[in-house]
Amino acid sequence: MTIDQQETSAPRSGTRTVEADGFAVAVDVRGEGAPLIAIHGAGGPHWTGGVDLLTRSATVYAVELPGFGAEVNDRTESAEDMARTVIAVADALGLETFDLLGTSMGGVVASWVAVLAGDRVTRLVLEAPGAFRPDRDPSSFTPEQMLAAFHAHPERKTLVQPDPEKQRRVWPLVGRIMGPLHDERLAAALAEVRVPTLVLAGQKDGLFGTETGAHYRRIMPMCSLAIVYDAAHDISGDRPEAFAAVVSDFLRRGLVYAVQERSTLLYP
Amino acid sequence: MKFSVFHPFPNYGVPESTWPNPPRLSRVPGLARDGIDKAITFALRAEAVGVDQVSVAEHHYSAKQLSPNSAIGAVLVAQATTTVGVGLLGSTLPLVNPLRLAEEIGMLDAIAGGRLMVGFFRGTPNEYLTYGSNPWESKEVFQEQVELLQAAWREPEPFAWVGRHFDYRTVSVWPQPSEEIPILVAANSPASAEYAARKGFIAGFAFAPPPVIASFASVYRETSAALGREIGPDDMLYRAFGLIADTDEEAERLQERTQYGNFGNLDRAMGGAAPASARVAAAMKGVPADAPIPEGLRPPAMGRPLFMGSPETVARQIAAFVETTGVGRIELVLSDAELPFADAMRSLDLFGTEVIPRVRELVDVAVAS
Numbered sequence: 200m201t202i203d204q205q206e207t208s209a210p211r212s213g214t215r216t217v218e219a220d221g222f223a224v225a226v227d228v229r230g231e232g233a234p235l236i237a238i239h240g241a242g243g244p245h246w247t248g249g250v251d252l253l254t255r256s257a258t259v260y261a262v263e264l265p266g267f268g269a270e271v272n273d274r275t276e277s278a279e280d281m282a283r284t285v286i287a288v289a290d291a292l293g294l295e296t297f298d299l300l301g302t303s304m305g306g307v308v309a310s311w312v313a314v315l316a317g318d319r320v321t322r323l324v325l326e327a328p329g330a331f332r333p334d335r336d337p338s339s340f341t342p343e344q345m346l347a348a349f350h351a352h353p354e355r356k357t358l359v360q361p362d363p364e365k366q367r368r369v370w371p372l373v374g375r376i377m378g379p380l381h382d383e384r385l386a387a388a389l390a391e392v393r394v395p396t397l398v399l400a401g402q403k404d405g406l407f408g409t410e411t412g413a414h415y416r417r418i419m420p421m422c423s424l425a426i427v428y429d430a431a432h433d434i435s436g437d438r439p440e441a442f443a444a445v446v447s448d449f450l451r452r453g454l455v456y457a458v459q460e461r462s463t464l465l466y467p
Numbered sequence: 468m469k470f471s472v473f474h475p476f477p478n479y480g481v482p483e484s485t486w487p488n489p490p491r492l493s494r495v496p497g498l499a500r501d502g503i504d505k506a507i508t509f510a511l512r513a514e515a516v517g518v519d520q521v522s523v524a525e526h527h528y529s530a531k532q533l534s535p536n537s538a539i540g541a542v543l544v545a546q547a548t549t550t551v552g553v554g555l556l557g558s559t560l561p562l563v564n565p566l567r568l569a570e571e572i573g574m575l576d577a578i579a580g581g582r583l584m585v586g587f588f589r590g591t592p593n594e595y596l597t598y599g600s601n602p603w604e605s606k607e608v609f610q611e612q613v614e615l616l617q618a619a620w621r622e623p624e625p626f627a628w629v630g631r632h633f634d635y636r637t638v639s640v641w642p643q644p645s646e647e648i649p650i651l652v653a654a655n656s657p658a659s660a661e662y663a664a665r666k667g668f669i670a671g672f673a674f675a676p677p678p679v680i681a682s683f684a685s686v687y688r689e690t691s692a693a694l695g696r697e698i699g700p701d702d703m704l705y706r707a708f709g710l711i712a713d714t715d716e717e718a719e720r721l722q723e724r725t726q727y728g729n730f731g732n733l734d735r736a737m738g739g740a741a742p743a744s745a746r747v748a749a750a751m752k753g754v755p756a757d758a759p760i761p762e763g764l765r766p767p768a769m770g771r772p773l774f775m776g777s778p779e780t781v782a783r784q785i786a787a788f789v790e791t792t793g794v795g796r797i798e799l800v801l802s803d804a805e806l807p808f809a810d811a812m813r814s815l816d817l818f819g820t821e822v823i824p825r826v827r828e829l830v831d832v833a834v835a836s
Contacts, residue, residue, distance in 0.1 A: 399629075402614060409622060416624040423636070425627040426618055428611055441629050457627070457636035 219287035222265040230254025234294050240303030241373045243267045249435025249442030256447045266372045278376045282311030298322040304329050314388040322450050323396040329377050331414040332407050348405025351431040389419050395453040396422040401430035469796045470823045471520035472513050475532040477804035478502040486738030487528035507547045514551035516819025522554030527597040531804050538571035545579035553579050557586025561605045565612040569619040573642040586651040592747035593738035602750035608632045657686045664690035673706040681792045700795020708772035709799035711817040715776040725805045728772035778817045782825035
């Protein structure tokens with residue numbers, strides 16, 4: 200599909216597979232509007248309530264990163280590596296420029312995409328990104344603590360139990376993508392990235408708190424940190440309407456989203 | 468144990484009227500200034516006689532309590548005094564911009580560093596008429612405001628707040644208040660006592676009789692224990708009317724004549740009996756707008772101060788209260804618009820010089836035995 204064809208006709212919804220960087224990559228496409236590539240977290244691709252709502256104003260390309268499907272991925276060494284794969288996926292999809300959403304582990308990958316291909320990323324949105332994280336050991340959490348760390352409102356979602364076999368298989372790859380607690384190279388590179396960036400941090404995120412978001416805000420020249428009230432790590436699942444409203448506003452207006460458009464006029 | 472006085476900053480000599488008091492009644496030259504001057508005189512004396520803290524609150528549109536901005540009241544006290552604790556107890560959150568309040572606390576902290584305690588309340592029913600705040604949403608709004616305040620207080624970088632009731636795209640409070648400032652919230656119901664415990668705040672009780680307070684204190688203690696937090700007497704504060712005179716008889720006479728500490732009168736003066744206030748009170752308890760207002764929503768009010776009499780009598784009453792409830796911070800209201808200022812100052816003198824040391828003695832004896 201050429202770029203011209205992609206711009207004049209609505210993309211087909213549904214899953215397709217593209218060849219990118221030597222991988223066969225599954226991409227689930229939904230919605231209508233400017234292209235938004237979405238990169239999932241360690242749990243694999245998942246349409247949260249909030250990301251689903253984004254499809255009303257964006258064509259969302261939910262990429263299944265190599266290794267998170269049926270096949271093992273021993274090749275990808277790091278988030279930077281995976282970022283190159285994602286850029287290749289964008290090429291294969293015919294997307295010259297695109298908005299980019301990265302969730303948790305996917306946020307580290309998305310950060311590197313913005314570093315490596317900043318001229319192609321029109322907006323960067325990072326949902327609880329996994330870079331610059333505090334030294335907390337989740338393996339010390341009780342099951343209740345783990346649930347609360349991820350979900351402020353489990354009653355609003357259908358929680359899927361992860362397949363333990365698949366988790367075991369994918370965990371080394373997750374570790375390689377997450378990288379060190381604090382990646383100095385990434386930090387130095389992000390300081391030069393001029394892509395308008397929105398970092399979302401869940402007020403009740405038991406894994407990363409608001410620390411990672413604060414760090415992004417501090418080092419990036421064009422970045423806004425949004426703390427989402429009553430949301431844990433799964434922000435777009437806990438506060439879908441708020442997530443979609445703020446993110447779609449940011450996608451439309453960039454940092455100008457800080458200007459309050461909501462009318463206060465009550466009566467003529 | 469800690470002892471404080473709450474000062475309502477009354478205006479004196481204003482003719483009675485229902486709430487909201489018509490503004491024309493305030494246009495007496497020097498009226499407000501006189502009320503404030505007396506309050507500052509009171510605060511300075513409180514400091515001199517060894518009271519630990521002087522507290523101010525937030526009430527609007529009323530001659531009885533001239534404190535529409537608790538931060539201004541607190542600044543007036545802080546600037547006039549040197550060492551006494553200053554209690555902003557408290558701000559009526561659903562009425563205020565939480566970021567503005569955070570900034571005010573930051574400024575207050577800058578000049579009264581280490582002396583400050585702040586409190587956050589949902590407010591009395593009439594206050595929901597003050598700026599037209601929605602009472603049905605007040606609990607949710609209050610809880611979000613507390614979270615936003617704490618974020619503004621702690622976050623090192625500017626942030627946007629994506630709330631349910633608040634949508635701020637740029638939050639960057641300067642100066643940021645110290646993390647050491649103790650925070651108090653009203654705990655005058657089992658639900659709010661539980662909230663105070665969950666948040667790790669000081670529990671603020673007020674005006675209800677000792678057995679009722681003891682029950683709220685139990686909830687606060689038990690919830691705290693379940694969360695692994697050990698709390699002590701200084702984690703709980705009780706505010707009540709006090710009237711101290713040289714003898715029990717004199718206190719009785721003074722109270723009869725002035726009706727000082729008649730909570731029912733105060734409630735009526737603050738518009739509590741009005742139909743709108745009744746609807747607000749019901750709303751704050753979750754009664755829908757179109758449902759009838761249930762009977763007995765507000766418990767019968769005490770007609771006289773709980774702590775009243777000679778210094779020895781009042782000291783024993785306070786010690787008994789402490790023993791019944793375990794509350795370690797005692798805050799007395801010793802003045803209002805009805806009590807002649809000289810009598811309020813006498814009450815204060817006796818509180819500081821005689822009652823406080825005597826309570827400490829009695830409580831130590833009780834603890835030792």
